[in-house]
Amino acid sequence: MTTFSVAVMPGDGIGKEVTPPALELVQEAANQCGVEISFTEIPAGAEFYAETGDAFPESHFQEAKAADAIFLSAMGHPDIRYPDGTEIGPQHDLRKRLQLYAGMRPCKTLPGLPLPLKDPRSNELDFVIVRESIEGLFAFPRGHELDDEEYAHNLMRISRTISDKLFNFSFKLAQQRQKKGKGKNLVTHIDKANVLSSQHRARQWFYGVAEQYPDVEASHQYVDFAALDLLRRPWVFDVMPTENQYGDILSDIAAGLMGGMGMAPSGEIGDTHAVFQPCHGSAPDIVGQGKANPTAMILSGKMMLEYLGEKHGCEGALLAAERLEAAVEAAYGTGNIVPFELGGCAGLKQISGAIANKLSGVIEET
Numbered sequence: 001m002t003t004f005s006v007a008v009m010p011g012d013g014i015g016k017e018v019t020p021p022a023l024e025l026v027q028e029a030a031n032q033c034g035v036e037i038s039f040t041e042i043p044a045g046a047e048f049y050a051e052t053g054d055a056f057p058e059s060h061f062q063e064a065k066a067a068d069a070i071f072l073s074a075m076g077h078p079d080i081r082y083p084d085g086t087e088i089g090p091q092h093d094l095r096k097r098l099q100l101y102a103g104m105r106p107c108k109t110l111p112g113l114p115l116p117l118k119d120p121r122s123n124e125l126d127f128v129i130v131r132e133s134i135e136g137l138f139a140f141p142r143g144h145e146l147d148d149e150e151y152a153h154n155l156m157r158i159s160r161t162i163s164d165k166l167f168n169f170s171f172k173l174a175q176q177r178q179k180k181g182k183g184k185n186l187v188t189h190i191d192k193a194n195v196l197s198s199q200h201r202a203r204q205w206f207y208g209v210a211e212q213y214p215d216v217e218a219s220h221q222y223v224d225f226a227a228l229d230l231l232r233r234p235w236v237f238d239v240m241p242t243e244n245q246y247g248d249i250l251s252d253i254a255a256g257l258m259g260g261m262g263m264a265p266s267g268e269i270g271d272t273h274a275v276f277q278p279c280h281g282s283a284p285d286i287v288g289q290g291k292a293n294p295t296a297m298i299l300s301g302k303m304m305l306e307y308l309g310e311k312h313g314c315e316g317a318l319l320a321a322e323r324l325e326a327a328v329e330a331a332y333g334t335g336n337i338v339p340f341e342l343g344g345c346a347g348l349k350q351i352s353g354a355i356a357n358k359l360s361g362v363i364e365e366t
Helices: 015-032 046-052 058-065 090-097 160-179 197-210 223-232 244-258 295-312 315-333 348-365
Strands: 002-009 035-041 069-072 102-108 126-132 186-191 217-222 239-242 265-269 274-278
Touching: 002 058, 002 295, 002 315, 015 035, 015 069, 015 295, 015 315, 015 348, 035 315, 058 090, 069 090, 069 295, 090 265, 090 274, 102 160, 102 244, 126 160, 126 244, 160 186, 160 197, 160 239, 186 197, 186 223, 186 244, 197 217, 217 223, 223 239, 223 244, 239 244, 265 295, 274 295, 295 315, 295 348, 315 348
Parallel strands: 002 035, 002 069, 069 274, 126 239, 186 217, 186 239
Antiparallel strands: 102 126, 102 265, 265 274
C-alpha cells in the first residue's frame, strides 16, 4: 500500500471544526483505493500565538516542510494581530518560504444549489484562477519602514523567473483539463498592462511562454473587465493566471459564484511542496454552533489527493480524488443540502455525513 505523509494545521476558529471530518473523508477515499495517509497535526495560528507568543515556531515549519503535502485549515482571528496591525497567518510564511507560486482557485459549481449564474449550455461553471502567491503587491505587506507622516508604502514587484513558472503551470493545467474533458484549452492572462509598467512586462513574459504551447489558446484581459465578466458571463474563462492581489479579489468573486467561501477550495503549489486549504476564514462568530461548512476543506483534500497522485505517479491517489469529488457532487445533487450561507440549514454534521454516505455508495457502485 502506498503511504503519504501529510502535515495537518487546523489553525483557528472553525478550522478546528471542519478539519476532523475532512481528514476522515480523505482517509476513507484513499483507503478505498489502496493508499494510506499518515496525518501529523501541527499547532500554528493566531490562537497559538496568543498562547505562546509565536504563531509558527521554526520546528513546526520544518515538520510541515518534511511532509509530502500540507493540509491547512483556517488561520487568523480579528482580535489577535501582530503589533503593526497585520493579521496572523502562517500560511503566508509557508507560501514564501516554500516558494508556492501557483495559487489554484478552482470555481466549479455543485448541483442542487440556488446559485446566481450558470453556463446556459452546461448548467454549471468550471474554471480556475491561478493566483501568483509569493510576489506582487502582497509580497511586501509591511512596507512601513518607508512610511512618514504623509505617505504609507507598499511595493508591487514581480520577477520573470516566478512569472514564467506561473505561466508554464497555467498552460500545463489547461492541457490537463482538456485531456479530462474540461475547460476550453484556453489561458487568459489577467492584468492591468495599460496602467502599470510591471503588468505590461508580465504580459510580454506571458506571450513569450505561450509560444511554447502552440496547442493552447492564449489571450489577455484587464482585471477590471475580468471582474465584470465574472459577474455576467464567467463561462467564457478556463485558466486565468494573474498577479497576487488581483487573484485574491477575483477568487472571492469566484467563491461567490460557487455559493460562498465555505464552498471554495484552494491549493498553493510550488516546484517541490504544496499546501491545500479552504478559502474561508476562521469565522469566530459561528464557532461551536455547528454551522461551519466543511465542503471547501473536503474539496481541498480532493485537490491534495490529486496533487499527490500526479506528483508521485500514484493511480490510487488519483482515483481517490475522483471518488471524493464524486461523493461531494452526489451529496449535493440530492437537493437536500443547502448550507447556512446559502439560506439553508445544513451545517457541519449534515454536510459531512451526507458526503460520507455517498462515498460509501461510490465504492459500492464501482
